[in-house]
Amino acid sequence: MTHCATLKNKVAIVGVGESDIGRVANMTGLGLNAQAAKRALDDAGLKPSDIDGLLTAYSFTEPYFMLGSVLCEYLGIKPRLNASMVVGGASPAVMLKHAAQAIACGQADTILICAGENRATGQTRDEAIAALVAVGHPYFEQPYGTSIPGLYAMIAQRHMHKYGTTREQMAHVAVNTRAHALLHPNAHMKKPCSVEDVLNAKPIADPLGMLDCCLISDAGGAFIVTSAERARDSRAKPVYLQGIGEHHTHEHLLCAPSLTEFGAAESGRIAYAMAGLTPADMDLAQLYDCFSIVPIVEIEELGFCEPGEGGAFFEMGHTRIGGKLPVNTHGGMLSHAHAGAAGGLLGIVEAVRQLRGGLGPRQVEGAEVALVHNEGGILSSHCSLILANDKG
């Protein structure tokens, strides 16, 4: 299939919220979701009874089955649409797509999308790392002691081999996001870091060191989607969904068709086509950055530079606020927060905030159109979306 029915300008995001972030020992994972949801609802100027749909993802830290129903119960809402979706880190963008589809065909009016986990305080660091081993194949990867950083490290190694990408270039990705996080009042990381800091950090899985790897945070994020028509009456400036596309090529790295070509090119192509826009039209991008190699792969696949030039693109500073294409203006998962599906969701929250404007030193001047990319698994499942502050 080469054509997707359009979802352009059918829905808008009218409220966004993030929980307290970092080590938030006084809150459960459900609590983080609820706090983010309340903030998103307040932002939208809506009341709980306005929500008639809820979509959430998964939790590694809490023992609940049917997380969507559990969250509805916790929030005291009785919606007509509810699901917990597991597409790894791609879940938030995929949930937005499902919400847009449901709203566009009248199955729901206003949908709350949230995700959050207490990964920093709800489990030990060893437990967090052990739990994530489950992303690797249980029978054909895990018996070999694969780790999530180790699987992404193989992608980095192959990129370095094929294109000459360097560890220094990957370090620039981490330094770039850290500089942005320092401008965000709620970011987990509060101290600057240098390329040397990244290169000299504790080695995890060659070529990745500790600072090439995402954070383990307590964090929740939420946003509220409604029809473009209803959005006209919203308290905050609506941000419209102009294009969205998914592509899925594998789950486990041993089944990946390639280690240098992934599904982001196709998910991006669908999103651009739906929006009628090109990479050159994007004022900023919120890319998935669970490991420093990932935004390099994505920035190439999404058409912002040629294959193999992603490392240089970061190294040259094009991705800084004020640069050609500011990337991860909140600090991303490397420096703002990462807690399961909340990581990618907070990229959507930041894109909405940028498109509304008024973020002070963090603001991308004249931001009108933003691309967000979420990926899940080991660059397995991809969803790209384009948001804009008018209907274009």
Add this chain to the structure above:
Amino acid sequence: MNQELPPPIANADSLAYWNAARERKLVLRKCRACDTLHFMPRCLCPACWSDQLEWVPSKGMGTVYSFSVIRRAPLPAFAARVPYVTALIELDEGPRMMANVVGENALSVQIGDKVRVTFEDRGNGVLIPQFELVNT
């Protein structure tokens, strides 16, 4: 040796694979309808969905497609082993599989290196395929 490391778990898709490994043989799934070979054994061919499959021997020779040296073990069972090499091996027959590159020069591994299958004892007669560098 290595009895503390997790043994592989056989299931209906993979029982013949692990039984072959016990006899120091590496086998692949082959589709009788379209001749496609696949790793990660399934009950149907992922290329054409035929369920007419057979097991065929692999020569056990391959090339390192990519690798990482793991320095932070994800599970306590692997902590004594660090640093160790995890690698995607592209078998000469085509399919890719995950394994460790083992042997005394394993840490010198590079992409493109030629490797040969070997088998590691995981206790109770269970062997798992591993790869060692071929000296050229």
